[in-house]
Amino acid sequence: MPQSYRAVWDRVAFPGHAGVVAFVVTAGSALFGAYRALPGRVVARDLRHPDCRIEIIPGDLFEETGSHLVIGFTDLFDTDxxxxxxxxxxxxQGQFSAACVRRLPGPPRS
Structure with missing residues (x-):
């Protein structure tokens, strides 16, 4: 660790405390990483043209109520x-097919 400390600063800013500084930087980085790994927050953006609001919400896309899903499919509708x-x-598309399409009534699938 002292080598990394000296690579950043050309002179010793905290003489005799290189290990402490390295520990504080490592602990701070670990805490920041843990904070960023927590479940996400809602991110929203309001647009003027067109007048709408876009929200990114963590969770299961297929369990949302009151939302409109647009899922791209091929023009041949191959869903296997x-x-x-x-x-x-x-x-x-694969998750949607497994979660929703397979539950629809219809002819037996082979």
Whole structure:
């Protein structure tokens, strides 16, 4: 750690305390990282043209009530995420297909 401390400052600002400074910087960085890793907050932006509000809300996209979802699909409507070739199961389309489309009544699927 003293080498990192000396790489930042060309002269010793805290003689004999390089280890303490390195510890404080490391602890501060760890606390900041832990703060940033906490569950997210709502981020909102108000627009004038068009007059609307855009909010980014942490949570499950498919459990939101009163929201309108726009999920892109291919023009062939291939929605089989079983093998991951056509639709990646971890994509929004794959998650939507697994959570919502599979529950719809209709002809049996093979």
């Amino acid at each position: 995420p079983s093998d991951g070739r056509i639709v990646d199961p971890s994509s929004v």
